[in-house]
Amino acid sequence: MKEKISAYIDSELAAEEVDTIVDSLRHEPNARDDWFLYHLTGDALRGQPAMDDGFSKSIIEKLKTVKIDPSYDPLDDSKV
Amino acid sequence: MDSSDTDIDLDLVRRTKLGDRHTFDMLVVRHQRMLAQVISRYVKSPQQIEDVTQEAFIKAYRGIMSFRGDSKFSTWLYRIGVNAALSFLAAERSRIPLYEPSINPNTNEPIIPQIVDNESPDRLLATQQIGETVSNVLEKLPEELRIAITLREIDGLSYEEIANVMDCPVGTVRSRIFRARESISKVLRPKLEMFRDKRW
Numbered sequence: 001m002k003e004k005i006s007a008y009i010d011s012e013l014a015a016e017e018v019d020t021i022v023d024s025l026r027h028e029p030n031a032r033d034d035w036f037l038y039h040l041t042g043d044a045l046r047g048q049p050a051m052d053d054g055f056s057k058s059i060i061e062k063l064k065t066v067k068i069d070p071s072y073d074p075l076d077d078s079k080v
Numbered sequence: 081m082d083s084s085d086t087d088i089d090l091d092l093v094r095r096t097k098l099g100d101r102h103t104f105d106m107l108v109v110r111h112q113r114m115l116a117q118v119i120s121r122y123v124k125s126p127q128q129i130e131d132v133t134q135e136a137f138i139k140a141y142r143g144i145m146s147f148r149g150d151s152k153f154s155t156w157l158y159r160i161g162v163n164a165a166l167s168f169l170a171a172e173r174s175r176i177p178l179y180e181p182s183i184n185p186n187t188n189e190p191i192i193p194q195i196v197d198n199e200s201p202d203r204l205l206a207t208q209q210i211g212e213t214v215s216n217v218l219e220k221l222p223e224e225l226r227i228a229i230t231l232r233e234i235d236g237l238s239y240e241e242i243a244n245v246m247d248c249p250v251g252t253v254r255s256r257i258f259r260a261r262e263s264i265s266k267v268l269r270p271k272l273e274m275f276r277d278k279r280w
Contacts, residue, residue: 006258009110010232011088012239018091026102036109037265037272042233043113044214049120049207056112059134060105066138068097073146074139074160 005034009042089153096144104141111154112137115161122165136164213271217264228253229260 001024007013008021024031036053089110095103116133123129140147140160147156218226224246231237231245239253246253 002262003255003258006261007239007254008088010239010257012254013088022091022095022103022106025106026100032109034265035106037268038261039110039113040210041214041261041264041268044207044210045218045229045233047211048113048117051113051116053109055116055130055133056105056109058130059108059112059137062134062138063101063104063108063141066141068144069142070145072143074143075146075156075163 001031002034005031006038009035009038090149093144093147093149093153096141101141104144107153108137111157114154115157118158118161119165122162123168128168132164132168133161135168136161139164209271210268213268214264217267218260221260221263224248225256225260225263228256229264232257 001021004013004017004021005025008018013021025035036056089107092103092107092110096107112133115136116129119132119136120129123132136157140157147153218229221229227246228242231242232239237245239250239257242253242257243250
């Protein structure tokens, strides 16, 4: 499972295996922990600043109150 | 990437568009540091960087249907982040009156404000310690793991390209990159516990 998460991060997972991995990332805290750590590792190797998981958690919590708007284009200021 | 493989960002966007909000959460974890770094070039205080980064992700989620896949998702998000930062700066400028320095009553000279660093001390410490940890583990990795993870994470090569460089099967590359990530994560995990009681 962990190796498949690693391959998925690199867009190197076979299409037929993706559903299983996404499902585990949705439901299994350990899989989400690996997801966070593998990305943190890559960002650290590239010299990007560290951000704790509390930061993404606060964004994710806020997103629960947001709805997708099919008519909204974030790159079109006239519609903001 | 093999033609049968799935581009992860496009896949997660597709799932988000179909109504699976959790897959956008995965995009947040995946791109938060890149986006915050872009925004930190424009916005100075750590709190403002977080606020603008959050705002950019909210805009991206709300407008996800407008992403057609003509560019990479990270490029689209980058543009949203820059626009959010510029909008924030414009709003700040309209709120803040023109700067007039205070005068020190003792010397009768203007008081020059300190330049605010855009990294919080905790985040700087975390970045430094995480960077050092990753570098130390990387140095101690077997050469074939170190080369594989470096070619992937720093040089951005696909598994097939790495296989060509290292003259080994693609499956071996996949295994080496995974083992490198696991080796680093095992050392990194307890380090993160040190910062668990505080935001960074």
